[in-house]
Each structure stands twice: as C-alpha cells, then as structure tokens.
Amino acid sequence: MTIYLILCIIMACNQPMQKSTDGASSVPQATTVVSIEKAKNVIFLIGDGMGLTQISAGMYLNKNKTALESFPVIGIHKSHSQNDLVTDSAAGATAFASGVKTVNGAIGMDHLGQKHETILEEAERKGLATGMLTTSTIVHATPAAFMSHVRSRSFYEEIALEYLQTDIDLMIGGGKAYFTRREDGKDLLEQLRNRNYYVADYFDTEFDEIEVPDNKNLFYLTSDKDPLSREQGRDYFIPATELTLEFMENRSSNGFFLMIEGAQIDWGGHANNESYVVDEFLEFDKVIEMCYDFAKKNGETLVVVTADHETGGLAINPKSTMRNLETAFTTGGHTATMIPVFAYGPGAERFAGIYDNTKIYDKMRQAFGWQK
Numbered sequence: 001m002t003i004y005l006i007l008c009i010i011m012a013c014n015q016p017m018q019k020s021t022d023g024a025s026s027v028p029q030a031t032t033v034v035s036i037e038k039a040k041n042v043i044f045l046i047g048d049g050m051g052l053t054q055i056s057a058g059m060y061l062n063k064n065k066t067a068l069e070s071f072p073v074i075g076i077h078k079s080h081s082q083n084d085l086v087t088d089s090a091a092g093a094t095a096f097a098s099g100v101k102t103v104n105g106a107i108g109m110d111h112l113g114q115k116h117e118t119i120l121e122e123a124e125r126k127g128l129a130t131g132m133l134t135t136s137t138i139v140h141a142t143p144a145a146f147m148s149h150v151r152s153r154s155f156y157e158e159i160a161l162e163y164l165q166t167d168i169d170l171m172i173g174g175g176k177a178y179f180t181r182r183e184d185g186k187d188l189l190e191q192l193r194n195r196n197y198y199v200a201d202y203f204d205t206e207f208d209e210i211e212v213p214d215n216k217n218l219f220y221l222t223s224d225k226d227p228l229s230r231e232q233g234r235d236y237f238i239p240a241t242e243l244t245l246e247f248m249e250n251r252s253s254n255g256f257f258l259m260i261e262g263a264q265i266d267w268g269g270h271a272n273n274e275s276y277v278v279d280e281f282l283e284f285d286k287v288i289e290m291c292y293d294f295a296k297k298n299g300e301t302l303v304v305v306t307a308d309h310e311t312g313g314l315a316i317n318p319k320s321t322m323r324n325l326e327t328a329f330t331t332g333g334h335t336a337t338m339i340p341v342f343a344y345g346p347g348a349e350r351f352a353g354i355y356d357n358t359k360i361y362d363k364m365r366q367a368f369g370w371q372k
C-alpha cells in the first residue's frame with residue numbers, strides 16, 4: 001500500500017545533548033519534515049453546478065451511494081469571484097486554471113485584463129500530454145478558461161480561434177459550428193487537420209470508429225452547438241472517458257494533465273429540474289469512478305473532483321425519502337455556497353481544509369512538483 005504522506009518528526013534524541021555557551025544543556029528541538037509524493041498525471045474533474053445538495057440528491061436516489069465516497073481527502077473551496085460573491089463558470093474556471101480571481105465572464109485573464117498562463121498551457125509547454133473532455137461545447141466557459149484568454153465567455157468564435165495556437169493532445173466536446181460556420185469565413189477544422197489533428201465528429205464517425213494514428217492529436221466534435229442532455233439521448237460521455245483515459249495513458253511518458261467537465265448538472269439547475277440534475281450527476285459519478293479506478297491501477301495519478309459553484313440553490317426538504325425527494329430551488333442562477341473538493345492519489349493531502357478556489361491551481365501545480 002502506498003503511503004502518500006510521510007510525516008517525519010525527527011527528534012534529535014539520538015544526538016548527544018549539546019552544551020550551550022553558558023554550560024546548561026539545551027533542549028533538543030523537534031524538526032518537522034513533510035514530504036508528499038509527486039503526481040505524474042493529474043485528472044481534474046469539474047461538475048459544473050455540483051454543490052453538496054446535488055451530490056446528496058444523486059446519492060440518495062442511487063441507493064445512498066456515490067463514487068465520491070472512495071475519495072480519502074475532502075476539502076472545501078470558497079467559490080466567489082473577484083467582483084461577485086456568486087461566481088459564474090468563466091471566473092470559476094479561470095480560478096482553477098490560472099490561480100487568479102477574476103470578474104464574472106472573463107476567461108483566462110484577471111480583472112485588469114492581464115492574461116495568465118493556464119495549468120494546461122504550462123503542462124503543454126513542459127512536454128506533458130494534455131486533454132479536455134466536456135458534455136458542453138468545447139468553447140464553453142469551463143474548457144475555454146483552460147486554453148484561451150478573452151474578455152467575455154460569449155466570444156465563442158474567438159475562443160475557437162485561440163485553440164489553433166495550442167498543441168493540446170485531445171479535445172472532445174460539442175460546438176462544431178464555432179469552427180466551421182464562422183463570421184470570418186475560416187474553416188478552423190481544416191486548419192487543425194493541417195496542424196496534425198485527427199478531426200472527426202458525430203455526423204461522420206461513431207465513437208468506436210475513431211482511430212487516431214500515434215503521431216496525431218485528436219479533436220472529436222460531439223454536436224453542432226450544445227450537446228444534448230443524457231435524457232435526450234447524449235451517449236458519448238462514458239465511452240469518451242474510456243477512450244480518453246486510454247489515449248492519455250499511451251502518451252503519458254512525461255505525464256499528463258486532463259480536464260473533464262460534467263457540464264449539464266449546471267443546466268439542470270438553471271432549469272430547476274431535479275431529474276435533469278440527478279441524471280447528469282449520476283453519469284458524471286460513473287466518469288469519476290472510471291477516473292478513480294484508473295488512478296488506483298496507475299498509481300501515479302492524482303484525481304481531483306470539484307465544482308465551480310452550486311446552481312439553483314437546491315434544497316432537499318422534509319418528507320423526502322431515499323426514493324422520493326422533496327426538492328426545491330431558490331433561484332434559476334448560481335449561489336455562493338462553499339463547494340466540496342475530493343482528492344485521491346499522490347499529493348491528495350494538500351486538498352484537505354478550507355481555501356479559496358484559486359488554491360486548487362496552486363495545489364495541482366504543487367502535486368506536479370512545479371511549485372513549493
């Protein structure tokens with residue numbers, strides 16, 4: 001069994017007592033040395049809008065079980081943004097990706113407009129493999145904050161254009177339209193093909209037909225604009241996770257950074273639709289379990305699961321049972337409640353406690369050994 005935290009309290013008791021200058025014996029000083037194992041790979045899972053109540057609702061309706069129970073380290077983050085107690089996904093994801101509190105709506109830059117390198121960009125620069133998988137469009141706020149730097153989350157076409165400048169190994173998500181039917185008339189998919197990407201989409205290639213040559217990166221588009229909900233028939237999240245984990249492992253000689261987003265827990269919250277929230281959470285929970293199992297087998301992978309914010313102000317009210325919840329929403333927007341963080345693997349211990357959302361960036365970098 002691997003022990004991640006080695007806490008050595010080195011007492012100088014096996015040393016001879018030293019004499020101080022006045023001749024009296026000095027008391028041995030205790031020195032604490034904390035050494036936490038480094039992670040080669042980091043999988044960062046964001047359940048958009050997944051507060052503790054969303055997790056609780058999913059857990060109760062899943063026979064009181066969730067994959068998150070396997071995680072040994074739990075922390076809590078403060079989700080607020082630079083200008084609002086209630087964050088949006090752009091500021092939330094920018095905090096995770098770049099370690100800065102910014103204004104709602106901003107992607108990959110602080111409130112002064114200063115751009116900040118993201119952990120994914122840094123991983124790419126340092127020669128690690130990188131990937132993003134989402135049930136939203138690939139240019140939506142959460143993935144966008146890991147790979148682009150724009151003033152507004154609504155600049156989808158500009159975000160897509162910025163994606164041409166990276167060498168990310170794998171992207172899976174919706175939003176083909178932002179790459180092909182653009183105001184500037186450019187065909188970004190053609191440009192990506194010229195930049196060594198294997199590009200395919202759900203119109204022409206089934207998931208099990210994807211075959212990426214070893215020397216190519218993968219960009220798979222799951223929809224024209226927003227992907228469907230699971231209830232409406234979206235069925236790619238589980239097979240995409242399987243493919244992604246295998247893909248990343250094959251390229252992990254220098255390690256990898258992978259971001260996976262369960263985007264539509266948030267959309268269910270905005271719609272004040274309990275079954276939408278629960279359904280999306282339970283699928284995300286399976287994805288979490290797959291990542292946990294991967295990390296358990298792999299031994300060098302840190303898995304961190306959290307949300308950017310809670311959505312809907314969901315409550316589980318009196319008269320609820322395990323089979324039938326009496327839920328209520330207080331808003332069609334987000335709330336400012338603190339958010340749980342779950343960690344497993346090398347460096348997981350750093351994620352215990354209560355801290356700002358920006359610290360998740362620091363802790364992931366520390367896990368890689370990039371920052372003390």
Ligand SMILES: [Zn+2]
Pocket residue numbers: 049089266267270311334
């Ligand atoms: Zn939202």
